[in-house]
Amino acid sequence: MAAPIIVVGHKNPDNDSICAAVGYAYLKNRLAEREAEGGEPAAVYVPARLGPLPPESAWVLQQNGIPAPEVLAHVHARVSDVMTCDPISIGHDDTLLSAGRLLRQHNVRALVVTDDDGAYRGLITTRMIAERYISATDMLEEGAANEMAVAGNLIASLGQKVSEITETDVLVLDKEGLLKEAVEDLMASALREAVVLDDEGHAIGIVTRSDVAVHPHRKVILVDHNETRQAANGIEEAEVVEIVDHHRIADVMTANPIKFLNLPVGSTATIVAMEFDRHGVELPPNIASVLLSAIMTDTVILKSPTTTYVDRDQVERLSRIAGVDPMEFGLAVFKCRGGEDDVPVEKLVGADAKEFIIGDATVLIAQRETVDLPAVMHREAEIREHMRRLLADHGYEFVLFMVTDIMAEGSQFLCEGNRRIVNRVFGIDCKGEGGTWMPGILSRKKQVAARILGV
Numbered sequence: 001m002a003a004p005i006i007v008v009g010h011k012n013p014d015n016d017s018i019c020a021a022v023g024y025a026y027l028k029n030r031l032a033e034r035e036a037e038g039g040e041p042a043a044v045y046v047p048a049r050l051g052p053l054p055p056e057s058a059w060v061l062q063q064n065g066i067p068a069p070e071v072l073a074h075v076h077a078r079v080s081d082v083m084t085c086d087p088i089s090i091g092h093d094d095t096l097l098s099a100g101r102l103l104r105q106h107n108v109r110a111l112v113v114t115d116d117d118g119a120y121r122g123l124i125t126t127r128m129i130a131e132r133y134i135s136a137t138d139m140l141e142e143g144a145a146n147e148m149a150v151a152g153n154l155i156a157s158l159g160q161k162v163s164e165i166t167e168t169d170v171l172v173l174d175k176e177g178l179l180k181e182a183v184e185d186l187m188a189s190a191l192r193e194a195v196v197l198d199d200e201g202h203a204i205g206i207v208t209r210s211d212v213a214v215h216p217h218r219k220v221i222l223v224d225h226n227e228t229r230q231a232a233n234g235i236e237e238a239e240v241v242e243i244v245d246h247h248r249i250a251d252v253m254t255a256n257p258i259k260f261l262n263l264p265v266g267s268t269a270t271i272v273a274m275e276f277d278r279h280g281v282e283l284p285p286n287i288a289s290v291l292l293s294a295i296m297t298d299t300v301i302l303k304s305p306t307t308t309y310v311d312r313d314q315v316e317r318l319s320r321i322a323g324v325d326p327m328e329f330g331l332a333v334f335k336c337r338g339g340e341d342d343v344p345v346e347k348l349v350g351a352d353a354k355e356f357i358i359g360d361a362t363v364l365i366a367q368r369e370t371v372d373l374p375a376v377m378h379r380e381a382e383i384r385e386h387m388r389r390l391l392a393d394h395g396y397e398f399v400l401f402m403v404t405d406i407m408a409e410g411s412q413f414l415c416e417g418n419r420r421i422v423n424r425v426f427g428i429d430c431k432g433e434g435g436t437w438m439p440g441i442l443s444r445k446k447q448v449a450a451r452i453l454g455v
Contacts, residue, residue, distance in 0.1 A: 009224040016297065018294075020224050054352075075233070076233070077237060079175050083196050092114065093161055096165070109125055109193070123191070128167060132160075170193070172195055172197055173196050186209060220235070221242040223268050240252060242261075246262065248450075268294070268298075269294035291318055292318040292319055293330075296330035348379070349368070350366065355396075358397065364394070365400045380414065412436070
């Protein structure tokens with residue numbers, strides 16, 4: 001089976017990034033099963049994430065019996081992307097005759113040698129067997145060839161134990177290791193093969209120089225973003241096969257034409273929900289609940305100016321399938337974020353933060369949506385100190401932190417760094433203490449980032 005196709009959102013994942021990946025991977029798997037018509041699907045789609053799970057995502061996934069997406073460190077090619085899984089093995093007490101038969105039967109050049117418990121001991125290769133046979137010619141005396149002695153030695157070798165010519169000085173690779181590093185080690189190795197072991201010392205894969213001759217590309221579907229700065233590390237090496245997003249079109253490039261769904265709606269989950277309907281795939285209640293939670297968080301319970309009639313239609317549909325009241329459900333999702341007093345400041349500011357490029361400068365715009373603005377502002381000194389650390393560590397032009405009050409429908413702006421840009425764009429005087437209340441400002445994408453990027 002081909003390697004799985006990864007469905008993943010952006011760095012510093014928010015609820016939409018997580019839930020859109022879960023929902024879209026589910027849809028793509030159902031479509032793959034439909035196309036297979038009862039056979040083996042041509043591809044398997046796996047949801048992933050690029051950071052910690054937001055509390056509301058953890059809650060909605062747990063409530064619906066859906067496992068959290070695995071954390072993805074990068075999309076660089078790995079050893080596991082080229083290794084031959086479950087390599088053919090032979091016991092150390094077996095004979096060279098048995099080894100030769102296995103090599104020929106399976107058309108391979110190397111066998112994994114195991115001990116009595118099945119643990120890895122080394123390799124035996126066609127080259128080693130050939131060298132053993134060639135060594136029999138040492139019995140040919142110069143000028144007086146003893147052909148019978150050579151023949152006898154060759155016959156005796158057929159019953160020789162594999163352990164006697166096993167190569168134990170073999171390169172061992174980590175299946176999650178970067179392929180480009182493994183290639184260097186393999187080319188420097190005396191052998192043409194390397195092995196991959198599990199934690200119990202069993203061989204789970206073998207890699208040859210032929211395997212690494214063609215550099216593979218991991219296949220990825222991007223959801224809720226299409227900017228390389230927000231994508232997984234190594235995205236330039238990966239093959240992006242689809243994009244589903246509701247943000248501005250940015251700089252992710254592909255070698256071939258792809259399916260690119262980009263709609264001006266309030267949530268990527270809205271687009272995913274529409275795709276279920278477009279393809280005639282039934283939406284199960286648990287997936288409907290997950291997608292509904294993403295729309296409600298990304299549109300701030302349908303109060304954000306990014307909210308469209310399409311989002312409202314999908315909320316009505318999804319809430320009906322999930323069997324919940326959308327407003328009550330939305331508030332419950334927001335309350336899962338926990339108290340504002342005990343959230344670590346790094347998470348308070350950084351859980352939903354995105355970098356943007358303005359000319360030659362980089363800025364960070366972070367947002368915290370809350371139902372308890374005073375509790376967040378009580379920590380202003382601590383928050384500003386963390387923002388200043390971010391400025392110093394990353395060289396940002398400025399860091400803008402939007403504390404969005406869902407009930408009051410506005411945001412408190414806290415800014416560190418070059419405040420002149422923010423003040424000029426919004427016509428305010430955002431100072432170093434207390435911040436500035438911005439009534440009606442709920443959307444970072446449409447009301448804040450778009451205006452700042454337009455300077």
